[in-house]
Amino acid sequence: MTERRSNVLTLAMLALLIYFLLPLFWLFVASTKTIADLFSSFGLWFAGDFSLFTNIRDTVTTDGGVFARWMGNTIFYSVASAGGAALLCALGGYGFAKYRFRGNVPMFALVLGAIMVPTTALAIPTYLLFSKAGMVNTPWAIILPSLVSPFGLYLMRIYAQDAVPDGIIEAARIDGAGEFRIFFQVALRMLAPGIVTVVLFTLVATWNNYFLPLIMLNNPDLYPVTVGLAAWSSQASAGGGTTGAVLSLVITGSFLSIIPLVAAFLLLQRYWQSGLSTGGVKG
Template identity: 75%
Template sequence: MLAALVYFLLPLFWLFVASTKTVGELFSSFGLWFSGDFSLFSNIAATFTTNDGVYGRWLLNTVLYAGVSAGLAALLAALGGYGFAKFAFRGNSKLFNIVLGSIMVPMTALAIPTYLVFSKVGIVNTPWAIILPSLVSPFGLYLMKIYAEDGVPDSIIEAARIDGAGEVRIFFQVALRMLAPGFVTVLLFTLVATWNNYFLPLIMLNDPNLYPITVGLASWYAQSAGGGSGSSGQLLPMVITGSMLSVIPLIAAFLLLSKYWQTGLTAGGVKQ
């Protein structure tokens, strides 16, 4: 466990340490410890002011893409998983097997066909080009289906039907509350995947004002690559600092939503 802890935390520690250094110290000082000048706050200020503050726009774009995609993807996965788990219809198993098969298809293999389709309908270089592909989550649908089978008792659904509730009302007022831990799981998985997505925005967007953090920082790094400590290398501290700042919202989202996981894990441990 200690080795695993070091493996996962060491890159984050290096990222924080590197964010406190100037461009010259990045090439001259020991990478895993602080240097003489603590330049974290000046690097943060430079990150948000470089190129007329475009980093702040990249950050807002990423929050928009990831937030909308995660929320809608989790809702669609919950609807689909609940339908597969609680409704018997012709082709249920065959359709679900197709969903399982689609999990094996890498998203990168679909990026170019998706670009060709989106170019035909005219939504390339728009936020929809990033949001729409992120709404489909085969793994999320599979996860919600498995969770709904055990997490939503059939007796509660039947009791709601006897009371006169419609299927839509049953889902949103009864089932969705029971699916909260699974819903949050899919939400966080999609949030992290969209937040860290690089290849799809790279081929879909050509306007720097629409870039997410991943593509924006990559463009800065491309400008600083090979520059060493020269003029073009001055962007390197901003790339590192921007990368560190981009991790903070994900950590905050996990900490805020982790209580729903804990609720779901302990709900089945109490005998009714």
């Protein structure tokens, strides 16, 4: 019975693996094809001509190299947002976990409730606020909203509860260390796995964000790669003699845009898994 259940679970995991990897495989295969092969050959296998490097060159040189600017914008928005959100979540989660103050429980319940609010529902109110502040069509319009991460705050609170022993905090206080010094010199190192987890979640969320930049930005030079590729896709949908060429740019650009995310997960995988498992078990 156990062996049969194990076989079923193995097949289920293989099915899920195929489900998640098949679109990525198709994207890679399509990025290696010429425009003619893109419409005539079998979609899930390579064509006769391997044109990946030609397609990459065309993608990064089209419109004066605007794709490279989009990628640079995306990296800047994502790294700034992930770093800032991780620091704020670490501070807030540590505070909720290690300090007892009036309103601790209701405020944390408010954080839990904020997790259930979809970010798209906040996009229009956020736009109106930033419009009043004169920050629309600036990088701040993307970075500042991304610093707010209720789920990251919840995760850091759960993780900090047991990752930072109360005895170490008390010992540091006896030695005369202030609260901020205790956090930055003692607690921050113990919270590192949880912080990396928040960094990855925020990095992916900001990198894939489309709706917020769409309504906040109207200058193509400030576009992230999601909005930029959507603009190219709109050109392809409009028809004309360049539809195939633009569609090839969109496909290759999409393939290039996922490479940094894959690299980030592979480089930080050890810390990410440690953060999730420790937070889940100790929470």
